[in-house]
């Protein structure tokens with residue numbers, strides 16, 4: 001099958017990845033209600049079809065946080081993405097650079113900041129959680145600065161990791177020790193291409209950014225226990241003063257679903273927020289980002305730039321979210337599937353698909369510039 005959509009790449013990812021890695025990428029928390037809502041509510045957003053408006057030239061370019069982008073899209077942070085293809089985060093960052101959009105490296109990536117930044121010419125974004133050891137956080141922030149990262153994405157919706165049944169069933173969660181290792185090894189062996197490309201040639205398999213605090217471990221022995229042990233559940237807005245003081249570049253707070261929290265982010269001096277429920281991976285049952293976005297965008301106005309993620313499977317979805325009030329859209333699983341299904345080439349292809357789909361959606365709504373996309377292109381249902 002030649003992939004022609006994000007969902008085609010999802011099918012390829014399922015065929016190619018060891019079971020525990022596909023389940024981690026694809027899954028959400030508990031009954032995956034919010035994961036489903038993100039997709040369904042976005043698909044329910046109806047657009048106004050407009051005709052006879054000269055759509056021969058369509059401009060997707062924009063500026064976000066002082067950076068010129070080819071389109072208002074970024075590759076958002078995806079944990080363990082580097083295990084989807086050989087040194088995967090480097091491949092994805094290269095694809096993003098080629099497409100003229102930012103790549104954001106997750107704290108819990110396989111490749112470390114220095115490996116990814118050495119692999120690309122453009123600056124990348126770096127995502128960070130509130131880690132208990134503030135000294136280590138400072139080290140990571142200094143490293144991000146030294147490596148020229150052009151924005152810090154600070155994730156606030158994970159003081160504790162959500163419970164994802166699929167990870168327990170697959171053996172990524174709650175299966176530490178020799179038996180857990182053997183289970184994952186066997187799942188890897190059942191995917192011969194992955195076993196050769198990533199399992200054998202893609203080493204080391206560890207959480208690159210946090211390697212200094214892992215000792216002889218890799219962080220994968222019990223990934224969620226590592227997160228529970230190291231993420232700081234006592235975090236409040238006051239802790240952000242520490243981040244704001246330490247990081248003088250653009251600061252984007254990710255994981256906002258409520259207008260009051262959005263205003264609090266503006267009050268601490270954030271430059272942007274990401275309206276996000278962590279792809280339905282944290283609190284199952286919360287509302288979709290498509291529903292949360294309009295009141296948040298309305299509440300913050302021009303105080304900061306509002307980005308969004310969740311359920312984006314096409315350029316049409318990107319246009320829908322821009323119409324609901326976002327200035328930019330982060331892709332998560334969409335690029336994760338593409339990386340697993342086709343490496344750098346796959347991510348490049350998905351970014352081309354997103355761009356082409358945006359162009360078609362804009363042409364058929366009679367919109368010639370991303371700056372002109374607003375709620376006027378929404379149709380009442």
Ligand code: GLV
Nearest residue numbers: 078079108278281
């Ligand atoms: C990490 O951010 C995860 O969702 O697992």
